[in-house]
Amino acid sequence: xSSLPPTRLCLVRHGETSWNRERRLQGQLDTPLNVLxxxxxxxxxxxxxxxxxxxxxxxxxxxxxxxxRDTAQxxxxxxxxxxxxxxxxxxxxxxxxxxxxxxxxxxxxxxxxLAMQQRTLDSDLGGGETLSTxxxxxxxxxxxMLERHVGRQxxxxxxxxxxxxxxxxxxxxxxxxxxxxxxxxxxxxxxSHDGQTWQLDDWAxxxxxxxALDEI
Numbered sequence: 001x002s003s004l005p006p007t008r009l010c011l012v013r014h015g016e017t018s019w020n021r022e023r024r025l026q027g028q029l030d031t032p033l034n035v036l037x038x039x040x041x042x043x044x045x046x047x048x049x050x051x052x053x054x055x056x057x058x059x060x061x062x063x064x065x066x067x068x069r070d071t072a073q074x075x076x077x078x079x080x081x082x083x084x085x086x087x088x089x090x091x092x093x094x095x096x097x098x099x100x101x102x103x104x105x106x107x108x109x110x111x112x113x114l115a116m117q118q119r120t121l122d123s124d125l126g127g128g129e130t131l132s133t134x135x136x137x138x139x140x141x142x143x144x145m146l147e148r149h150v151g152r153q154x155x156x157x158x159x160x161x162x163x164x165x166x167x168x169x170x171x172x173x174x175x176x177x178x179x180x181x182x183x184x185x186x187x188x189x190x191x192s193h194d195g196q197t198w199q200l201d202d203w204a205x206x207x208x209x210x211x212a213l214d215e216i
Contacts, residue, residue, distance in 0.1 A: 004151035006192040008201070009142075010048070010057070011166060012075070012157045014067040015040035016185045024101050026159075027094035027128070030066040040186035040209055041071040045078035047188065047208040048155060052079055058152035063089035063159060071186070072157040081155075088141040091159035095128025119176040131175050135165050142169065146193055163189060170198040184209070 015037030019026050033041065048057070057079060062072035064085040072083045097105045097112055105113040115123035121132045145154060158166075160183045168175055170191040183189075187206040191198050 004195065006194045007146055007150050008153045008190060008192045009145060010051075010153070010155050011163055011189040011191065012044055012048075012071065012155065013160055013163055013183055013185050013187060013189075014063075014071040014157060015044075017067050020185060022101060024099065025094050025097050025105070026067075027091050027098035028065065029098050033067055033070050037067070037071075037185065038074075041074035043208045044071070044186045044188070045075040048075055049078045055153055057081065057155050058149050059084060060155045060157070061086060061089060062157040063087070063091070063162075065090055065159075068157045068159065072155075075155060075157065079155075086141070088137055088144075089156065089158040089162060092131075092134045092161040093125075093128035095125030097125050098128070119178075121176055131165070134161070135169065135175055138162060138165050138169060142166070142193075142198065166191065167200065167203065170200050 015033045017026065017031045017037055018034045019031045021034065060072060060076055060079070060081040061084045062068050064087055068089070069083070069085060075081070076083045094116070095112065096109050097116060100108065102113070105116075109126065112123070112125050116125060119131060122130050124130050163183050164179060165175065167173070167181065167189070182204045184204055184206045186209055187204045189203050189205070190201040192201050
């Protein structure tokens with residue numbers, strides 16, 4: 001066991017967008033925060049600033065898509081941190097389902113919608129990204145965090161589909177099993193590495209938010 005303190009990641013889903021409200025799959029399409037989403041970004045920034053008073057954050061990473069980038073920038077301004085943008089934290093590319101509601105996806109691409117619902121590991125949803133490929137992308141990112149920030153505390157601003165997979169990687173839950181946890185917009189989700197393995201410390205902490213939608 002390492003004598004260093006654990007490496008801790010505070011994972012934050014971006015603030016709400018109008019497509020979240022419409023239950024529309026965003027994937028890697030760019031969509032802006034709505035009014036509530038901007039308010040959520042301010043609230044999570046204040047919460048993180050309070051936490052930084054006792055345990056400072058070493059770095060702030062974010063997906064380079066607009067909704068995450070703007071959420072991260074609000075946090076960065078409050079904590080005086082630079083945002084490090086990376087495509088490694090982008091949402092999964094949902095192929096032909098991007099931009100559709102679940103009802104539209106079921107009508108226009110029923111086989112692809114079923115593959116997504118059943119979490120078929122090798123389906124790219126018609127030109128998108130498979131769950132297996134997404135998981136490998138995120139394993140590499142987590143490894144990068146351990147190399148660069150061992151024993152430190154880091155903020156990561158990303159997407160619901162990414163958080164779904166990261167939690168599974170940290171807990172050993174299989175990628176294709178049904179989701180039995182929530183992923184609210186702008187909530188705090190904590191994982192840590194003790195020198196041996198990742199583990200889940202806390203999840204879906206949204207006490208700083210008046211309301212937040214779960215990932216569809």
